[in-house]
Amino acid sequence: MKVVIMGCGRVGAQLAALLDEDGHKVTVLDIEPYSFRRLPASFKGTALGGDGTDEDSLKKAGIEEADAFVAVTQGDNRNVMAAQIAKHIFNVPKVVCRIYDPLREELYHTLGLETISPTRIGAQLLKDLVVG
């Protein structure tokens, strides 16, 4: 599977490493190349400096042939915009988008994006640990 990941933070780098270990073809995109230090030395995929909300950068990252796109930058709105570009302009079959704000996540989920809110999930898990 060809996967493009936008954002090489802790989650992005970890996800890239996991997919790479399983033999997938991974490209990680980040505005700040310094972020690529988080990738393990064994990483065999591509790390590319660029803006994931820019169509040309996405093309360079191989979005046109990608089977999946994951948006995990720090900015909810950046993720939402990049995910919509991947889905509606490049017709990537699988698009997943992280949105911290639970209300925004709910909206974009109903609009047809595959979304995940670490805030909602994290709070629920913590609550279960505290009272459960």
Add this chain to the structure above:
Amino acid sequence: MYIIVVGGGKVGFYLTTALLNEGHEVLVLEKDVKRCEFITEQLGSVVQRGDGCEARTLAEVGTERANMLIAVTDEDEDNLVACQVAKRMFRVPRTIARINNPKNEKLFKKLGIDVTVSSTNIILEHIEEEVPTHPLVHLLTLTGGGLNIVELKIPENSRAVGKRMKEITVPPDSVICLMIGKWGALVPTSDTILEAEARIVAVTRPEAEGALRVALTE
């Protein structure tokens, strides 16, 4: 009309001033506390501190009764999300987004934003007008029709000089509406003779602009 402006920067501030002068009810959403204080000092209590992309903030300011939301921050992704949340969650009838990167125009339209204003393109067009050597100037884009109104100057060495309108091959979908000379302006007929140094105003499709320029200036 009740209009919500997202972003109280320079554009947001002057936009709000203009809308207030026209008698509209305006509310500005701005994240920065200093900027909020400045706008309140200048324009009165028209600001709410908050993130215009957040559904909770938009609910607090009564977005469901807003007639229009205009997002003018300097981040395209923020303008996109503010408009989408307003449109999809609060059914705001009209959303307008400022775009900084002209490449985003197509995307925003596709994602349901009613109107996009590309500040970069507008600035480019105005500078184009002021560059004297530029052969073809965009005066206006007719929304929805895919047509532009353009202006060209007929140089002295053009083959069109001295010819009648009917002798000129104008590309299809292009109409010459006006010839402006030192003597004033006229609506040309098929017998009008094209003069050197005259300015031509024409309606054309973007793809025919090149052919129109060749017909009149080369």
